[in-house]
Every structure is written in C-alpha cells, then in structure tokens.
Amino acid sequence: xxxxxxxxxxxxxxxxxxxxxxxxxxxxxxxxxxxxxxxxxxxxxxxxxxxxxxxxxxxxxxxxxxxxxxxxxxxxxxxxxxxxxxxxx
Numbered sequence: 003x004x005x006x007x008x009x010x011x012x013x014x015x016x017x018x019x020x021x022x023x024x025x026x027x028x029x030x031x032x033x034x035x036x037x038x039x040x041x042x043x044x045x046x047x048x049x050x051x052x053x054x055x056x057x058x059x060x061x062x063x064x065x066x067x068x069x070x071x072x073x074x075x076x077x078x079x080x081x082x083x084x085x086x087x088x089x090x091x
Contacts, residue, residue, distance in 0.1 A: 008055060008056065011082070012055055012056060013052070013055050015055065015080055015081070015082070016049075016052050016054070016055020016056060017052040017055070018079065018080040019049065019055075019057075019062070019076070019080045020049055020050040020051060020052045020055075021050075022071075022076065022079055022080060023046070023049060023050055023065055023069065024050045026069040026070070026071055027050075027069060032046050032047060032050070035065070035068055035069065038068045039061075039064040039065045039067070039068045040064055041061055041064065041065070045057070045061065046065065049061075049062075049065070062076065
C-alpha cells in the first residue's frame with residue numbers, strides 16, 4: 003500500500019497535537035503516560051515530536067483520557083478551523 007504524502011496543513015496539525023500533548027504531560031514521564039494509555043513510549047515520542055502526525059484516533063483518545071483532555075478541547079486546539087458564517091444583520 004502506498005501512502006500519499008501529507009499536506010503542509012496535516013503536518014502542522016500533527017505538530018500542534020504533539021505540542022499540546024507535551025504541554026499536558028508536564029513533568030510526568032513519557033513512559034508513565036504511554037503505559038497508562040496503553041501505547042509504547044516510542045509511539046508517544048513520535049507523536050510529540052511530529053514524526054507521527056496522523057496517529058490513530060484510539061491512540062489520541064487514550065492519551066487524551068490519561069492527560070485529562072477532552073476530545074472537544076483537542077479538536078478545538080488542533081483541528082482545522084471551521085469557516086465562519088456571515089453574521090445576519
């Protein structure tokens with residue numbers, strides 16, 4: 003299977019996700035958070051550094067749960083910005 007190259011927007015979104023997870027992790031160890039989420043420390047490292055810019059949904063959900071982040075918060079901070087509709091006068 004050939005994977006299509008990521009767009010610049012997808013790469014940027016992956017970097018935003020990594021920064022958010024790293025900030026939420028704070029002083030806790032990568033190994034601790036990864037183990038509690040059921041993923042490898044290497045997977046978390048790749049996500050945090052942007053080398054895995056499109057992690058599986060369930061991986062992100064597990065990490066968010068361990069870090070106390072809601073999926074709504076994640077989407078709000080890393081998701082594509084929704085176009086704003088014109089305000090009716």
